[in-house]
Amino acid sequence: MAEQSGVWDGRRRAVTLGMTSNVIGAVAAAGAAIAAWLSTTGQGDFTQWALILAGIGGVFVAKGTVILAIAESRPYVPHDGTAELRQSIGAFESRLSSRHKAMAERLEQLEAEVAHLRVRS
Template sequence: MAQLRGAWDGRRRAVTLGMISNVIGALAAAGAAIAAWFTTMGQTDLTQWALILAGIGGVFVAKGTVILAIAESRPYAPQDGVLELQQRLTALENRLSSRNSGLVERFEQLEAEMANLRVRG
C-alpha cells in the first residue's frame, strides 16, 4: 500500500489538525460574542448560548494549541530512509548520464554529417 505524502504525513497532519481545531474554536468564540451582543442589544436572552459557544470555543482552542505544541516539539524526521534517498539519487544520476551519453552520441553523428557535407560541397 502506498504511503500518503504531502500535507497528510505525520507532523504536517498534526499541524493541520491543530490549525483546524483552532479555527473551529475561533468560530465558536465569535458565535459566543455575537450571541452576547444580541443579548445586550435586543429583547432576547441568549446568555445560555453565549456561554455554551464560549465553552466550546475554549475547548477547541485549547485542544488545537496542545496539538500544535506537541507537533512543534517533535523533531522533524522524514519518512524516507537514507538508503531510499540514496537509491533515488543513484537512479536519477543513471538517467541523467544515459541521456547525456545519448546527446553526445547524437552530436557526434551531426558533426560527422556536417563534415561529410563540407567535403562534398
C-alpha cells in the same frame, strides 16, 4: 510513480488538525460574542447560548494549541528519504566502479596498441 516525500507526513497532519481546531474555536468564540451582544441589546436572552459557544470555543482552541505545541516540539524526520538515498548512492557507486573498470581496460588496450605501433615504426 515516485511519491512526494513529506506531503502527508504525521507532523503536517497534526499542524493541519491543530489549525483547524483553532479556527473552529475562533468561530465558536465569535458566535458567543454575537450571542452576548444580542442579549445585551434586548433582542432576547441568549446568555445560555453565549456560555455554551464560549465553552466550545475554549475547548477547541485549547485542544488546537496543545496539538500544535506537540507537533512543533517533534523534530521533522523524513521516513523514506534516508533508505532511498542510501540505495541510490550504492547504485551510483556500483555504476561508477564498473565504468572505471571498463575505462581502465580500454586505456590498457590503447596503450598496448600505441606500443605495438611504435615497435612497427
